[in-house]
Amino acid sequence: MNNIWVRLTLAFTSVALVAVGSVGLLVNRAVRGQFNLYVSRGGRVRAAMVAPLFANYYIRNGSWRGVERLMARWKGLGMKCMGGGRMIEWTGERLILVDEGGKLMADSEGEATGRILPPDVVAEGAPILVGGRRVGTLLVVSGRGGLEGKFLDRVNRSLIWAGLTAGGLAILLGSLLSWWIASPLRQLRRAAVAIARGELERRVKVGGDGEVGELGRAFNEMAEALQRNEELRRNMLADVAHELRTPLSVIRGDLEAILDGVYRADLQHISSIYEETLLLQRLVEDLRELSLAEAGQLPLEMEELDIGELVQGVVETVRATAQARGVSLEVEVEQPIPVLGDPHRLRQVLLNLLNNSLQYTPSGGEVKLRTWQKDGRAMVEVRDTGLGIPPEHLPHIFERFYR
Template identity: 30%
Template structure:
C-alpha cells in the first residue's frame, strides 16, 4: 500500500514526539523524586537538630534520660510538616496530641515520624518505632551535647533511619508525579497538533510540485509552480520552473525546426517533383541537362539536411569539441586560400590585419574553420566586383578576449535586421539567397559554435559606413 509523504512524516513526528515525551517525563519524574527525597531528608535533619537542642537542655536540667519520651511528643514527631499543622490546630483551640492524630488517622495518612535516640555506646535510649526488627542506623546522626561539649547521645529522625516516606509525603509525591504525567500527555497532544499543521505547511510545496510534474508529463510545458520560499524547497521550485522553461523552449524549438525544415525542404522537393512530372509528360526532354538540373536540386537537398543535422546536434550539446591552442592567423589564411579563384574572378581584395598578441586562442580548429568559412563565403557572395573584405584581430586584456572582425563592402544589413541574421532560415532577401544557393543555416550554426566556445558573435555598424561587419569575441 502506497503511503503519502505527509503521513510518513507525521508518523515519524509522532514516534519522535512520543519517545521524547516519555523520556522527558521519566527524567522529570526521577529528578522530582530525588529532589523531594533530598528535601525530606534535609527537613528531617533540621528537625533532628532542633530536637537535639531540646534534649540537650532536658539532660542538663535532669541529669538523666528518664522521662525523655514525655518531651518527644506529636508535634515534634511529625517534624516540620507536623509542627506547621499543629500550629494551625492550636490556633483553632484543638488538642494537637489527639485531634491532629485522629484527623490524619481517619484519612489513613498518619504515621509517627520515626525517632531514635541512642547513647554514645550505641545502645538505644528511646525510639517510637514498634518494629522489633529494626537496626541502629549506620548513617551519621545529630549529636546531643552535654557539659563541655560532651556527646551524651545521638538523635535520628525520619529518613535518617530508613528510606521509607510518610504517607502524607508519598501522597504529595504521587500527586506531583501524576501532574507530570498529565502535563506530558497534554504536551504530546499539543505538539502533535502543531506538528500536523507544520507538516501540512512543509509538504504543501511538494504537493504543488507533484501536481505541476503531472501537468508537465501530460505535455503542458507552460505549467509553473508559485512557491515563494527561501529554503531548499524554494530552490527546488526555482529549479523546477527553470526546467519547465527549458522544456517549453525545447518543445517550441522542436516545433519551429520541424515547421522550418518542412518549409525549406518543400522547395527542392517540389522542384524535383516538377521536373520529373514534366519529363514523364514529355514537356521536358529526358536528356543530360534535365537530369543535371534534378541532380543539382538533390545536392542542395542533401546539403540542407546535413546542415540541419549539424545545427540540431550543436544546439542539443551533442557535438563534441576538441579544444586546443590554435593560431587565428594560420586559420584565416587557410580559409581565404579556398576563395582565391572567386576573389580573382570578382576582383575582390582581402585586407588582413593581425595585431600582436591576438594570434593564439583556445578552440576547436575544425569548428572555428567552419565559422570563418560561412562568414567569409557570405561576404564574398554579397560583395560587388572590385570590393574589399577586411579581416582583423586584436586583443582586449580587460576582458581577456580576442576580437575577430570581418567587414565587407557590400550592400550591408539594416540595423533592425542585424540581430535576426543568426536565426535559423532567416533571409533578408529570400529570393536572392535561394538563387545564390544559401540555406539560411550557416550563420545560425556559426552562432551556436561560438556560443559553445564561450564567445559572442554579432553584426555591428561597419567602420567604413557601408557593407556588413561581423565581430566575434573568443576568450583566451
C-alpha cells in the first residue's frame, strides 16, 4: 500500500465509483419518478375507460352490493376486455373500487374490503358518475408483475450493468493514468538511489512544464551541483595534498640529512625546518578557516576603520612582489572612507585579489586598486591587464574549491 501507483489507482477508482454510483442512483430515481407519473396517468386513463362498466352495474343494482363478482369476472376475462365500447388490453394491473366515501368495496387481488383509503390515493383514480353524481372511484394500480414492473426491472438491470461497465473502465483507466503519473516519480526514485550510491552523473529525463517537469529539472540541477562540488572537492584535496607534500618533503629531507650527518644540527638548518613548519601551520589554519566559513561559524572582530588606509597597507605589502614580476602597481584612494568591518578578514580578501592579479598579469602589465564612496557604501575595485576570466567560468568563481 506504500506504492504511489496503488494509492493513486485506489483514489481514482474510488472517485469514479462514487461518481458512477451517484449518477446511477440519480438516474434511477429520476426514471422511477417520471415513469411512476406516466403509469399513474396511464392508470387513470385506463380506469376511465373501464369506469362505464361499473357505472352500469351500479345503475342496474342501485348499490355496490355483489360487485365482487363483477370484479372476479373482470379479472378472468384475460388480456383483452371490453370497456367503454372499446377493447382494452389488460396486462395484469390491479383494479380497486371504492365508494364515494373512499371505502374499499372490491379489489381484483382479493384484498379485504371495508377499509378507508387515503384521499390522495383516491384522487389518483377515475370517478364513476351516475346521473351526474359521483358514486365511486375506480383505481388501476400497476403490479410488479405487470409490464410497468418489468420495465423498471429492465431499467434497473441496465443501470447496474452500465455501472459495472463504467466502474471497470474507471479502474482500468485509473490504473493506466496512475501508472503514467507515477512513472516520472519512479524514475526520480531510481535516480536518487543511484546518486546515493555515488553515481553522480545520473540524470532524469524531463518532459513537460508542469510540477513534475519542474521537479525533474530541479533534481538534475541538484545532481549537477553535487557532481561539480565532488569534482571540486577532489581537486581541492589534490591541491591540499600537493601543498602539504612540499613542506613535509623539505622537513623530512633536512631531518634525514641531519640524522645521516650530511647536515649539522646548527641554527641555519633548524631555522629552515622551522620555516617549513610555519608554512604547514598556515595551510592547516587556512583549512580550518575554510571549514568554519562553510559552517557559518567564522568569527569576525568588527571595528571602525578607514578602508583607504587598509588598502594602502595591503598595496605596500605586495609592492615588492609586483616589482619582482615587472608589474606596475597603482592605488587610488579618493578620500578617507570609514567603515565597520574585520580588518584581518578584509586584508585577507584584498591580499587574495592582488596576489591573483599579480600572478596572472604578465610582465609590463598593470594592476590598479581603487576605492571610492557611492550611496553611503565603500567601493573597492581591483583591475588588471591580465588574461582575465573566461566567460564560461564567471558564474562559478565564488563556488568553493573552484579554480
